[in-house]
Amino acid sequence: MFKIMKKRLLADNIYYMDIEARNVSKRCLPGEFVIVKLDKYGERIPLTITDYDRQKGTVAIVFQALGASTRLMAELEEGDYFMDFVGPLGNASEMISEDIEELKKKKILFVAGGVGTAPVYPQVKWLHEHGIPCDVIIGARNKDLLILVEETRKIAGNLYIATDDGTAGTKGLVTDVIKDQVVNKGIKYDLCVVIGPMIMMKFACMLTKELGIKTIASMNPIMVDGTGMCGACRLTVGDSVKFACVDGPEFDGHLINFDEAMKRMQTYKTEEGRELLRVQEGESHHGGCGICGGEK
Structure with a gap:
């Protein structure tokens, strides 16, 4: 069982929780994710790691209460428990493995949209801890949907805000x-x-390609099962079929077929659509758990 140590409302239906998960906190890195379950009958919910404290043994998650399972999660309070909190899963940000001195020579920009600020935060924090400043752009429809702004401001070299309606920062995208x-x-x-x-990621990547800026896109929004077995996060990157949960979540943003990925997301929402994708994609529909070898 994994205890909720802290809970707060970040914005309308967007919650932050600190979970006591010592084994996960010891090993996790920015860019990775966890899978949580409320109880033995609960849905598996993949969530990107927002922060972690190795000394306290806690891992922070941020989620938006939209579906049935996340709405039930939102009803939990400090002192309540998750039955499962599995991780870290996926692959850490590619920056983690780079030479620090070489990384310091780079000018880095993070672009976060809505809840995407949550997985951006730990990467910016990691860079800050290693003496590497970076610029951050946070966008949302309006000021009430902005999250983790002050936390990010403390660790970013420069922080820029954009809102569709102009209620905070620049009016625009x-x-x-x-x-x-x-x-x-x-x-x-x-x-x-x-x-x-x-x-947002599609048009940001289109622009950075035009501007000649190498771009990484994190495809965690399309994950469902988190092990590659459901086939939900299947996407085409260049000439290859990839699965966000086992091959990513980060990929070259200029090679991702965003139109195909968005179309699959819509199709996957219905039982008939999932069956259609399974038939159409055949053996390539599943990515496998990465352990059993069934993905080969």
Whole structure:
């Protein structure tokens, strides 16, 4: 059992929880995720790791209460427990394995949309702890949907806010801010990391490709089962079939077929759609758990 040590409401239907999970906190890194279950009958819910404290043995998660399972999660309070809290899963951000001195030479930009700010935060924090400043753009429909702004401001080199309605920061999209930074201000970025809604990532990647900026997109929004067995997070990256949960969640944003991925997400929502995808994709429908070898 995994105890909820802290809970707070970040925005409408968006919650932050600190979970006591000592084994996970010892091993997790920015970019990885966990799978949580409320009880033995509960749904498996993959959630990106937002933060961790190895000394306290806690791991932070952020989720939006939209479906039945996440709404039940939102009803839990401090002192309640999750039955399962499995991880770390997936692959850590590629920056973690880079030479620190080489990384310090790069100008890095993070672009977060909505709840995508949650998986951006631990990567920015990791860079900050290693003396590497980076720029961060956080976008949302309005100021009430912005999350982790002050926490990110403390660790980012520069923080920029964009809201669709102009209630906070720049009125417009995150792509407007990217363009302003690069085209108008002449800032040269070596790497951009985008995390958020699929449509946002698609257009951000289109723009950075045009601007010649290497871009990584985190495809955690399309994960369902978290082991590759359900086939939900199947996507095409260049000429290869990949699965976000076992091969990612990070991929080259300029090679991802976003249109195909978004279409699959819609099809996957119905039982008939899932069966259609299973038949159409055959043996390549599943990515496997990465352990049993069934994905080969």
